[in-house]
Amino acid sequence: MLDSTDSQWMARALQLAERGLYTTSPNPRVGCVLVKDGAVVGEGWHVRAGEPHAEVHALRAAGDAARGATAYVTLEPCSHYGRTPPCADALIAAGVARVVIAAQDTNPLVGGQGIAKLRAAGIEVECGLMEAAARELNVGFFSRMTRGTPWVRSKIAASLDGRTALENGTSKWITGEAARRDVQHWRARSCAVLTGIGTVLADDPQLNVRGKETERQPLRVVLDRKLRMSPEAKILQGGNTLIYTASSDAKKHAALQARGAEVVALPVGASLLAKALREQARSYNSEASLDLAAVMRDLAQRGINEVLVEAGRTLNGALFRAGLVDELVLYLAPQLLGDAARGMADLGALTQLEQRVELAWQDVRQVGNDLRITARIKNV
Numbered sequence: 001m002l003d004s005t006d007s008q009w010m011a012r013a014l015q016l017a018e019r020g021l022y023t024t025s026p027n028p029r030v031g032c033v034l035v036k037d038g039a040v041v042g043e044g045w046h047v048r049a050g051e052p053h054a055e056v057h058a059l060r061a062a063g064d065a066a067r068g069a070t071a072y073v074t075l076e077p078c079s080h081y082g083r084t085p086p087c088a089d090a091l092i093a094a095g096v097a098r099v100v101i102a103a104q105d106t107n108p109l110v111g112g113q114g115i116a117k118l119r120a121a122g123i124e125v126e127c128g129l130m131e132a133a134a135r136e137l138n139v140g141f142f143s144r145m146t147r148g149t150p151w152v153r154s155k156i157a158a159s160l161d162g163r164t165a166l167e168n169g170t171s172k173w174i175t176g177e178a179a180r181r182d183v184q185h186w187r188a189r190s191c192a193v194l195t196g197i198g199t200v201l202a203d204d205p206q207l208n209v210r211g212k213e214t215e216r217q218p219l220r221v222v223l224d225r226k227l228r229m230s231p232e233a234k235i236l237q238g239g240n241t242l243i244y245t246a247s248s249d250a251k252k253h254a255a256l257q258a259r260g261a262e263v264v265a266l267p268v269g270a271s272l273l274a275k276a277l278r279e280q281a282r283s284y285n286s287e288a289s290l291d292l293a294a295v296m297r298d299l300a301q302r303g304i305n306e307v308l309v310e311a312g313r314t315l316n317g318a319l320f321r322a323g324l325v326d327e328l329v330l331y332l333a334p335q336l337l338g339d340a341a342r343g344m345a346d347l348g349a350l351t352q353l354e355q356r357v358e359l360a361w362q363d364v365r366q367v368g369n370d371l372r373i374t375a376r377i378k379n380v
Helices: 004-018 052-067 087-092 115-122 131-137 139-147 175-190 197-203 250-257 272-280 292-301 313-322
Strands: 031-036 039-045 072-077 097-103 125-129 152-158 163-165 191-196 219-223 240-246 262-267 306-311 326-331 358-365 370-377
Touching: 004 031, 004 039, 004 052, 004 072, 004 097, 004 131, 031 052, 031 306, 039 052, 052 087, 072 131, 087 115, 115 125, 115 262, 131 139, 139 152, 152 175, 152 313, 163 370, 175 306, 175 326, 175 358, 175 370, 191 197, 191 313, 197 219, 197 313, 250 262, 306 313, 326 358
Parallel strands: 072 097, 097 125, 152 306, 152 326, 191 219, 191 306, 219 240, 240 262
Antiparallel strands: 031 039, 031 072, 152 163, 326 370, 358 370
């Protein structure tokens, strides 16, 4: 039976798992603590894909002391051979007596099989302790496994009246330096940063992680229906750029590929929603009319768990209307820009309150002189 001591050790395992926040993708962030006679005999966390999992690190640290110990693991131990052997087998071989698991793995290759293997070996298994925290730490991994799409966050910097740029497009800088530094955390934990060609043409951003220690840069993804991207764009520097387009222009494809970009042709969305988006997408020439759901499915197939959207109002609006945004990270500056300035998301002319995008507050805090609000789309 679980007790407060179990919660103490699982909390430690979750702390360890969080150390892999910027490095483990496409794998989940997992921590493990081995406890015997009320003391830790080994602990570890998964650092990066292809390397030993958290349980293996903990077992190596414990050595013979693992026999008869309790293992606290934030995710069900794997039961299959991937790039590393099954962790369930390693726990059995080490002779642990009990395994406490925060969350069952939703990967079809595991999905309860690790738990079943442990129990078949006579090991006591308990699952569900601090499950919400474990799932939150791996919200993108669970999304990819259960929905076939990544977890999508839209980052928006705006004035207090919800404006992201002046009418002429000027936006540097609405929020302060502290908020801009804070954004690097969201980029670093994301597998991909997504934007539209309008933002690239207007701002020429790099969209990489700066000023924060990380060994992995996110994939930079651009929606560019007509391939208007210049081969000299900063977002192409260093490679690691993926461009989705509807253009079949071989010369444009070749020019961008020569700069290290991967160019993927997708059909323009054929739905009524896509038609409406094409009609409203004025600011960057209908990039939002690409099949956005197909983009997300393709990113998931590439092992992308979390996507950070840094885009203008048209693409933001298109993603919201397509039901593809899960979370909003909003930085609000203490200033007013007026009705003529550009808004956060082009949702079209709503005629009923039922058409609104409803949010659930997650966190509100001050970052420098600005407020950072995180909110989830309801029913996500």
